[in-house]
Amino acid sequence: GGGGGGRFEFQSLLSSRAPGLDPTCTRLRASESPVHRRGSFPLAGAGPSQAPPAPLPEEDRMDLNPSFLGIALRSLLAIDLWLSKKLGVCAGESSSWGSMRPLMKLLEISGHGIPWLLGTLYCLSRSDSWAGREVLMNLLFALLLDLLLVALIKGLVRRRRPAHNQMDMFVTLSVDKYSFPSGHATRAALVSRFILNHLVLAIPLRVLVVLWAFILGLSRVMLGRHNVTDVAFGFFLGYTQYSIVDYCWLSPHNAPVLFLLWNQQ
Ligand SMILES: CC(C)=CCC/C(C)=C/COP(=O)(O)O
Structure with missing residues (x-):
């Protein structure tokens, strides 16, 4: 966002989490960790006798959806702020229109x-x-x-x-x-x-x-x-x-x- 409001709105989106904690990453890590723990992905050097991958637990599968929704909403908000700023051509006497x-x-x-x-x-x-x-x-x-x-x-x-x-x-x-x-x-x-x-x-x-x-x-x-x-x-x-x-x-x-x-x- 170029303007103060846009910037602030973006910041408020980011600062709603603890600093350094991106929920997307947190979710992904949470989803990944059980997978790795269970050895679902074939690891380098793992033999063909390895057990087939265990299905993801229910909560891990559902957890990916909100992050997609979150990303979509954040993108929509970013486009909204950008477009609104561009179209605000009569916002002040000194504006372009x-x-x-x-x-x-x-x-x-x-x-x-x-x-x-x-x-x-x-x-x-x-x-x-x-x-x-x-x-x-x-x-x-x-x-x-x-x-x-x-x-x-x-x-x-x-x-x-x-x-x-x-x-x-x-x-x-x-x-x-x-x-x-x-x-x-x-x-x-x-x-x-x-x-x-x-x-x-x-x-x-x-x-x-x-x-x-x-x-x-x-x-x-x-x-x-x-x-x-x-x-x-x-x-x-x-x-x-x-x-x-x-x-x-x-x-x-x-x-x-x-x-x-x-x-x-
Ligand atoms: C005082 C009365 C009876 C109505 C207020 C009308 C008003 C000022 C609405 C705000 O419109 P926007 O949300 O489009 O700015």
């Missing part, structure tokens, strides 16, 4: 939770049809579910934002100091799937909605707010959240109290 920063920040506001929540509440208050109210009530439920799940995962994972990020975001919650997953990416995927499923739009507008979601996700990395994996997982989570909302769809039949309460406002 620094002049695009205001535009990226405008995009950031377009996917922020506050305009979406306030906009939905406003439309709900103006809506005069049951059908419209039902869709908006579910959009509100989707937005709140999204905020809750993202805050929960951010608080559990606690992945720091990239070191090159400037923390100058418009209204944040305390968990927003963490970066995994990107709340803008979850909202972009959730809201765009919601819109595509519940609004009748002409094809060019549908394309625009998908483009907005994609560019918003990309802009998170370009602004240096997130690593690529934060955004990729955010898209996945937002897409899945829509399935949850669709499954639990609120209607006057299954949530009559909610609709009656709103009606009396």
Whole structure:
């Protein structure tokens, strides 16, 4: 990793073990030692009358798998940090695409939770049809579910934002100091799937909605707010959240109290 954050993240991966103790090596040594002890490999000078190799004990065979997984995860993390640093071209005014920063920040506001929540509440208050109210009530439920799940995962994972990020975001919650997953990416995927499923739009507008979601996700990395994996997982989570909302769809039949309460406002 070139940047401070990347370097630190690598170091934290390495320093999670005792100094000089590489778990990969430790595992390999642990796996090798019983083999050697049992003389499973033909040794130089060993006669042909040597007994056939004893099968590896169960725990030794299983022990190799986590190290492969570990190596794969560490490689993915290394690629993630490297690519995110490369793509963070609007991270500061002096960055190579620094002049695009205001535009990226405008995009950031377009996917922020506050305009979406306030906009939905406003439309709900103006809506005069049951059908419209039902869709908006579910959009509100989707937005709140999204905020809750993202805050929960951010608080559990606690992945720091990239070191090159400037923390100058418009209204944040305390968990927003963490970066995994990107709340803008979850909202972009959730809201765009919601819109595509519940609004009748002409094809060019549908394309625009998908483009907005994609560019918003990309802009998170370009602004240096997130690593690529934060955004990729955010898209996945937002897409899945829509399935949850669709499954639990609120209607006057299954949530009559909610609709009656709103009606009396
Ligand atoms: C204050 C409210 C209602 C929402 C916070 C929205 C926010 C700032 C999310 C962080 O998004 P990223 O994880 O993409 O940076």
